[in-house]
Every structure is written in structure tokens, then in C-alpha cells.
Amino acid sequence: MPNDPSFTAPGRFWKGNIHTHSTRSDGMRDAADVCATYREAGYDFLALTDHFLAKFGFPIVDTRPFRTPGFTTILGAELHAPSTALGEIWHILAVGLPADFAQPASGESGPQLAARAIEAGAFVAIPHPGWYALSTEDANTIPGAHAVEVYNHTSQLRTERGDGVYLADQLLAQGRRINLIAVDDAHFACADAFGGWVMVKAERNEPEALLAALKAGHFYATQGPLIHHIAWGEEEVEVTCSPAAAVMVLGRGSRAVQSVGAIQTRVSLKLAALRAAGPFARIVIADEQGRRAWSNPVYF
Known part of the structure; x- marks a missing residue:
């Protein structure tokens, strides 16, 4: 990746x-x-x-x-x-x-x-x-x-x-x-x-x-949340960010993997389902107020 x-x-x-x-x-x-x-x-x-x-x-x-x-x-x-x-x-x-x-x-x-x-x-x-x-x-x-x-x-x-x-x-x-x-x-x-x-x-x-x-x-684009780093691997992606209620990796159609919690600042998400669907993946984080930040896509 x-x-x-x-x-x-x-x-x-x-x-x-x-x-x-x-x-x-x-x-x-x-x-x-x-x-x-x-x-x-x-x-x-x-x-x-x-x-x-x-x-x-x-x-x-x-x-x-x-x-x-x-x-x-x-x-x-x-x-x-x-x-x-x-x-x-x-x-x-x-x-x-x-x-x-x-x-x-x-x-x-x-x-x-x-x-x-x-x-x-x-x-x-x-x-x-x-x-x-x-x-x-x-x-x-x-x-x-x-x-x-x-x-x-x-x-x-x-x-x-x-x-x-x-x-x-x-x-x-x-x-x-x-x-x-x-x-x-x-x-x-x-x-x-x-x-x-x-x-x-x-x-x-x-x-x-x-x-x-x-x-x-x-x-990257944002309404307020900060994305500090995204590290893409073959099997998973690790996201470091400001405190988030949800961290998501999204792909083609309905493909999505998410981690939901009160305060998250470092999250790893599996990519198998998204890689199988292709051709892209992108990160979204949302804070407790519902404000979002969007990464640009990467491509399989």
C-alpha cells in the first residue's frame, strides 16, 4: 500500500x-x-x-x-x-x-x-x-x-x-x-x-x-478534528488523531470498517474487506460533536 x-x-x-x-x-x-x-x-x-x-x-x-x-x-x-x-x-x-x-x-x-x-x-x-x-x-x-x-x-x-x-x-x-x-x-x-x-x-x-x-x-479536509498521521499497511491502517468518537476506513460501495468509542486517538483498522472490493480506501474521523475530518483516498 x-x-x-x-x-x-x-x-x-x-x-x-x-x-x-x-x-x-x-x-x-x-x-x-x-x-x-x-x-x-x-x-x-x-x-x-x-x-x-x-x-x-x-x-x-x-x-x-x-x-x-x-x-x-x-x-x-x-x-x-x-x-x-x-x-x-x-x-x-x-x-x-x-x-x-x-x-x-x-x-x-x-x-x-x-x-x-x-x-x-x-x-x-x-x-x-x-x-x-x-x-x-x-x-x-x-x-x-x-x-x-x-x-x-x-x-x-x-x-x-x-x-x-x-x-x-x-x-x-x-x-x-x-x-x-x-x-x-x-x-x-x-x-x-x-x-x-x-x-x-x-x-x-x-x-x-x-x-x-x-x-x-x-x-486533508476537516471541520475541526485533526489527523496527525495515517500509516497504511498491507493488512491494516493505523490512524493517529485528535480525540474521536469514530474512526472509519471507507471503500467501494458499502464497504466500511470502523472503531467507535468515547475517546480514541490511535486506532488500527483491518483492510481485508476493502481490498477485496477495491479500488480505493479513505479515512474519516468524527468527534463527539459530529464534526468530521476526511483524508484523501489511497488506491489498491
Whole structure:
């Protein structure tokens, strides 16, 4: 079994939110205030990803002036184009875009726009699939996407559709190799900040290093619980974490092995049932409040 590079790569973990909005699109706070809010909350980095739409002037907000010692930003946007299988406008999260990324061309589709963002160097994710019922067929038209949002805090608070695990697991069961992120998608119209984030393993808290680590899958997603280490073996996986009520290893379909208890910080779980089903396994931990942390998948 390969080890999860989130825990074997050099560096340390940096806390960041990579889906956020400001008054440059439909958020309630200006960019400076949004950056200050996350910095003061103890985040190491932030990607401000305003809606890349004509009515907002196709913003890729320059957040470089809001970087401080210990806090950095990555440029990005939430891209849009017609249309999903349900006729919804596409939402495509692109983190690490160049400031001069061109606005969508006439007739450019969502998959074409996503491909262009990837070509421009962005980390591209499929955001809030539960919110607008994105199908696996839709997701398969973006084969280069790096990740799926398995948790979107704003979508959960406002519509109870913040969970994207269903899509991630269907893609993984098909053999797709894709990672898992959690985000706020904060607009600040309600208490929609600080509900989900990524912990990125990198040697430096700098945009280029963080972006490279995101693309390489050197991160895990969380609502609060910490995953300290995951050691994958041929027969079992050992997880070290903050106090957890449940530690799970999940695989294809219904395959799952779990350990449940009041306080668990080191757990070993058998892999035989998951290896027999293939092709992947991933770790989830949950604390006593029900908050979860998700590892990226590994592959048999």
C-alpha cells in the first residue's frame, strides 16, 4: 500500500480556506475585511474566489496587498459557464489563477473553461455538488479536476445540501482518482465562516508552495478534528488523531470498517474487506460533536 503523501511529504500543515466571496461579487464584506477576518481567526492562508461573471466585472481579486507575515493569499475565482445536465450554470472552483485569466469566450462550455483553468496552472475543484444536484456524468466531463468539495459550509447552513461525499465516492468507485476538500464558501450573510477548511502540508506558507501541495494531494479536509498521521499497511491502517468518537476506513460501495468509542486517538483498522472490493480506501474521523475530518483516498 502506498502511504498518504499528506503525512509523508516534507513540511508542516498550514490551515486555509480556498472558497470565499467578497463584495467584488455577492459577498457582504470587502476583500480587505475578508482577509483580515480569516487572518485574525488563525488561518495561515486564504483564497478569495469571487464569481467570475460579467455582472461583477469578471473579478480575480488582487489580494496580495492583504498578505502579512504569517498569512498569505492565493488568487482565484469561481468560474461559470452553461450548463449542467439539469440546465444549471456550471460552478467551477479555480485556485491559483493568473491575474489576467481571460473571461469566458462566447460558447465556451463549463468543461472547456475548467480545462483552460487547469492549463493556466490552477487547482480546480468541483464545488458544492449536492447544492445543485451535480451528477457523476457532469463530473466526468471535467476529467482534470483535482478535487470534490465533500463539505461546503454555506450550502449546509442555507440549504442543507453541503455534503458532496456521494459524488466523490461514486467517482472513486468508477476508478477516478480525485481528492477531497472542505470549504466555507463564506458570503458573510450569515454565520457561514470557519466551518470547513483544508490542512495543507508544505515546507513554506507561500502561494506557490501551497498550490503545488494542493495539486499533489498533500492535504486533508476537516471541520475541526485533526489527523496527525495515517500509516497504511498491507493488512491494516493505523490512524493517529485528535480525540474521536469514530474512526472509519471507507471503500467501494458499502464497504466500511470502523472503531467507535468515547475517546480514541490511535486506532488500527483491518483492510481485508476493502481490498477485496477495491479500488480505493479513505479515512474519516468524527468527534463527539459530529464534526468530521476526511483524508484523501489511497488506491489498491
